Amino acid sequence: MKHQMAMTKNMRRFLNVVDELMNRPPGTEGMGLLWGKPGQGKSTSVAYACNAMDGVFVRAIGSWTVTSMLGEISVELGGKRQLRRADMIHYIVEQLAANPRPVFIDEADYLFQQVQMIDSLRDIYDLSRAPVILIGMEDIARTLQNNGRFARRITQWVEFEGIDLADARIVADTCCEVGIDDDLLRYIHDESSGNIGRQIVALTKVERMAKASGLASVGRDDWGDRTLFYDQPVFSSRKSKRGE
The missing domain is CATH 1.10.8 (Helicase, Ruva Protein; domain 3)
Incomplete structure (x- = not known):
């Protein structure tokens, strides 16, 4: 297989969205959300967009804390992890304000495990005005809409659906x-x-x-009748008894 990006409608739309966030008029909010079911090409599209637009990319994990998140973003911006969260926020804001770059956070569903992560991310966006794009699973849009203070900052809502x-x-x-x-x-x-x-x-x-x-x-x-996918086997819900 060739390592080339297929410019599908989803891909072109996402690139256009990131460009609009980067070049939005003054006074316009600049956060975005990309969501969809597994296998719809979200992570691949984000990696391409991040590389094309000199973005900052971090992937959230289940064990993240506020300090973990700020440390990862700081490192991606060329800095280092620090003990004080406030110092890392100051560094991140300073770097993004001086050189606006889109910030992509994949697996953003994990951010909602601690409301402080969402609040810190909102602070970074408010103070730097750099675009922040969250990438998550199909339920993240509904979760975000329940957080009014955060949701109102999102002006680009992009759902990746199956391709035609x-x-x-x-x-x-x-x-x-x-x-x-x-x-x-x-x-x-x-x-x-x-x-x-x-x-x-x-x-x-x-x-x-x-x-x-x-x-x-x-x-x-x-x-012919060859299998197309590497699907998992389907097991019966009934447990067999010993000796059967």
Whole structure:
């Protein structure tokens, strides 16, 4: 598979949103939210946008505290972790105010484990005015709407949904090193329900088979009844008794 970014509608829309946040008129709030189900390409899109726009990227984890979050952001800005939270906030604000860069926080659902993390992030945004984009799962938008002080600062709400067949073609042509015939592409798209992550898995398996078989392109008949995905086995909820 080729390491290239497929410019799907989701990807183009997200890049446009980040650009609008970076170049927003004075007085306009500049926070954004990207959310969606697993496998919709959020993290990949954020990595691309962050690299293209010289952003600051951190990934929240379940064990984060306010100090952990501020330390990670400080390090990404070229600083170091400090004992006092106030000192790190001061450093972060100073750096972002002097050189405005978008701040991307992936797995942002974890931030709501401690309201102080949300409050500290809001302070950083209010004082620096640098764009802050949160990335989370499908329920994060509802969670944020329940936090009025934070939600009112978000002017860009972006949901990543399944890609259509036209975007599936863009993904196949951009990423796959062998040709994918229309009938096989349609089959992959249907079986994956438009989930781009699952489509990449399927295309990787198809490409591997094609190279092993010496095929320049692959159609539905070539693929046959092979499995497209690495799905987990389905187990019965009934526990078997010892000796059965």
